[in-house]
Amino acid sequence: MTAAISPPLRVALVEDQPLFLTMLQRVLEDAPGLHVVATARTHAEASRVLRPGLAQVVVLDIDLPDGNGISLGVRLRRAQPDLGVLLLSAHDAMDLLLDLPPDVAHGWCYLSKTSSTSEESLVGAIRAAARGETVLDPALLDRMTPRAGSSVAQLTQRQYEVLRLLAEGLSNAGIGERMGITEKSVQNHVHAVYATLGIDADPVRNPRVSAALRLLEETGPAS
Known part of the structure; x- marks a missing residue:
């Protein structure tokens, strides 16, 4: 009997830098078991596009041109409690995870754009976020x-x-x-x-x- 094939994990990307957004999308589409279902470059665009249930994990740039990625993540999580969140930042802002409201504090992961983050760690963090786990950037922990x-x-x-x-x-x-x-x-x-x-x-x-x-x-x- 052939085992059932699990549907791909649905991922949304919110990143304002076009080149980095394209690179993320390419990496994730090439990863087995992942599918990018939506992209957005601003807080406002993400608010319009990311309806509850569309994605299982959202990858969020913390610094968006029209708002804060963390506040966006909190709002998205409250609309969809099982949504996993992976934060990306160009600077060390891991301690912001400590300020998350208790009702949404699970399932947030954090990776730095400027550390030695690999494709493997990126994909691993996305899968962990989908399971409600927390993954922190290895280079920053060092x-x-x-x-x-x-x-x-x-x-x-x-x-x-x-x-x-x-x-x-x-x-x-x-x-x-x-x-x-x-x-x-x-x-x-x-x-x-x-x-x-x-x-x-x-x-x-x-x-x-x-x-x-x-x-x-x-x-x-x-x-």
């Missing part, structure tokens, strides 16, 4: 260190590395492969991270999202 006295600072070096990779969107299997340890060891480290950070197993909130946001909240640029 520059962060735990704040003194924070819960993150209490983690062992190995636990902190696991948390970093978790925030990059890697699965437990992917973390194990990157670190050269078993998936069972990763699971143990993840549970220890949750315990240290006080992240409860709340079925309503994804603990990986909570852990990624805690990492962002309790770290700062290395001096």
